[in-house]
């Protein structure tokens with residue numbers, strides 16, 4: 082008999098679901114290609130869940146979490162659970178729930194095209210994202226589109242400030258809800274049959290409504306009255322199944338909410354509480370601030386808070402939260418991969434143990450969806466750096482240790498010995514990281530300390546630069562270009578995989594990539610584009626590729642994190658001061674330029690995107706790391722310019738998602754973020770044209786800051802919003818040149834010339850035509866060549882039509 086007091090309980094908000102070896106990704110893509118049956122796919126899901134629950138139990142968590150699994154996305158699961166599949170899909174009862182689910186996620190695409198792409202390579206490069214079509218709500222608006230709107234996939238957008246994309250629920254005044262899917266209950270039963278103590282998880286009703294989109298002029302909050310009874314029914318079913326605890330995620334409590342939404346929390350939770358099941362209200366990613374007392378007094382049995390993003394609120398929450406309620410503290414960082422400083426964590430937790438006697442739970446700050454699965458496979462990592470890290474599996478161990486250390490294990494010698502040994506290992510790793518000479522590079526520090534104040538300024542104002550660049554490049558009106566990547570074909574990925582395995586040597590790999598680049602250049606010349614790109618064949622990913630070449634980074638073998646659906650990214654890890662040992666892109670770009678007389682656009686990833694899509698150091702402000710990255714990229718810009726590259730694009734698609742979730746943090750962030758970009762770009766001479774590119778976001782609320790980045794040309798995603806975005810750019814009188822995307826690259830659908838002309842006409846109405854460029858929304862790496870060539874030919878034809886019209 083042990084005397085360990087068990088009043089502290091441990092749980093997690095969710096685990097990664099793709100599997101340690103991305104089993105779910107491969108099963109999904111095989112299913113979509115028609116090579117794996119639905120039953121076999123279900124079996125893969127069921128096996129993954131069973132394995133993930135066993136892991137939670139074996140690490141000693143007090144509950145396993147059920148409901149975090151999804152074949153594509155957890156929000157899409159709720160669309161089915163709550164019976165609000167958009168009517169536009171025209172689903173019939175004969176269609177299986179799984180078929181309907183994938184139709185919503187990927188669109189009902191025009192078969193031939195989509196299938197050809199799905200077969201393109203093992204990554205089902207296209208169809209997995211099949212965001213087919215336009216966003217027009219009605220047929221009049223739709224006139225210029227060839228695509229039937231009804232089958233377009235649900236829109237995807239970023240989940241708070243993460244690199245995960247969720248599927249956006251659609252709401253209309255006529256939307257009704259019903260308990261329409263048994264999947265969650267079946268999963269609960271599966272876990273119970275395996276003997277687990279189950280905590281179920283749901284996305285809360287207010288966050289579900291908030292994250293959705295109004296498809297007509299009305300206020301989606303008005304649907305709450307209709308939605309709550311269905312949540313009630315779901316909770317009732319869980320109660321009947323014998324589930325005691327339900328985690329209800331309401332991450333929007335960390336946002337600046339309108340008053341109506343805040344008050345709706347009170348009525349909603351009062352109603353849900355009537356069911357008589359214990360609700361754990363879970364918040365994460367952001368401090369509660371003015372919602373703190375609201376969150377504490379809602380009629381629920383427990384509250385989970387993010388102790389990593391908002392440690393300063395823990396004391397007041399521990400005081401405000403009524404003593405009969407459970408406080409779940411997210412003490413282990415769910416957004417980053419650093420080993421927890423257990424001593425520091427214990428110091429934070431100790432006073433809470435005293436205050437919350439018997440009612441303290443420990444957890445990770447948020448779902449572990451945002452970190453890789455396990456360090457176990459990372460045998461290629463430097464041993465010292467590896468000792469500083471904890472992925473999802475290792476974070477579970479940390480929770481177990483914290484609990485044991487807090488539970489007064491002193492009386493149980495064997496546990497005490499294990500705990501003190503583990504604490505010692507952890508302490509040594511933290512100390513090694515803090516003291517490591519590899520983290521701190523004197524040269525980098527020195528350079529940062531002596532930066533001139535005006536380092537972020539181009540030599541001349543935009544008008545001067547524009548004149549010089551026009552003189553130099555002699556581009557036609559409405560110049561055409563692309564965003565950088567061309568199709569990552571099966572051949573390219575196979576060559577890279579062979580090179581990694583050692584089956585293809587460096588020379589062989591380089592020769593293959595050079596041939597791919599030459600092919601891409603030839604195709605662009607044939608298509609008639611004005612400013613070419615090398616196509617990024619040699620890049621596994623726009624962030625990882627640079628991370629692999631910079632000092633201060635390490636990268637993993639299997640550190641995959643879900644980005645959307647079956648798509649994953651492998652964020653590199655910034656562990657120390659960043660510097661650039663040698664040029665990273667110059668050889669490839671110079672090779673590409675040598676093959677053509679047309680301007681070849683160099684292609685770099687900007688400092689904020691490198692920062693945002695990597696795992697970053699937590700031992701210095703992000704702003705410092707961003708500046709180090711900026712200097713490394715600045716050196717690359719200088720080298721490209723030196724090599725004769727006249728046009729250089731510095732991609733910053735992640736600037737918008739890096740914005741703090743609370744408006745109060747915006748100005749500070751935008752200040753250092755835009756400066757970092759300017760530091761990278763401003764080394765370029767007036768005659769060198771700097772482009773930037775942004776996608777995935779609503780930019781209208783940060784237009785002055787985008788303008789302050791002072792890129793000579795910005796290319797942005799606009800086609801899916803039908804150029805609506807540009808109204809803001811027009812009204813604000815965006816000063817520099819701009820390329821609003823004229824076709825959606827997320828869809829295999831080939832856009833026609835006429836619809837691109839229509840979009841360009843809309844753009845011309847708000848932007849001075851002399852400043853307009855013509856380009857797609859984003860890179861073409863997930864497309865295939867057949868559709869890419871046709872689409873780009875149509876795009877060039879559209880630009881020529883505009884040229885003629887405006888010359889006349």
Ligand SMILES: Nc1nc2c(c(=O)[nH]1)N[C@@H](CNc1ccc(C(=O)N[C@@H](CCC(=O)N[C@@H](CCC(=O)N[C@@H](CCC(=O)O)C(=O)O)C(=O)O)C(=O)O)cc1)CN2
Nearest residue numbers: 203204574575577578621622623624644647648649650694
């Ligand atoms: N970091 C980052 N974040 C981003 C984006 C982005 O481009 N990068 N774009 C947005 C999200 N869009 C995305 C679009 C596509 C993919 C994507 O295609 N991911 C690929 C992996 C890409 C990759 O890293 N490829 C590597 C390794 C691929 C791999 O799995 N190789 C196989 C073998 C490959 C083969 O033989 O075909 C293996 O090693 O086992 C490479 O090309 O070298 C996938 O999930 O399949 C991800 C995100 C927002 N966030």
Ligand code: MET
Nearest residue numbers: 564565566732734860861
């Ligand atoms: C997500 S933004 C992508 C930009 C990159 N240059 C590409 O074309 O793929």
Ligand SMILES: [Zn+2]
Nearest residue numbers: 734776859860
């Ligand atoms: Zn993009």
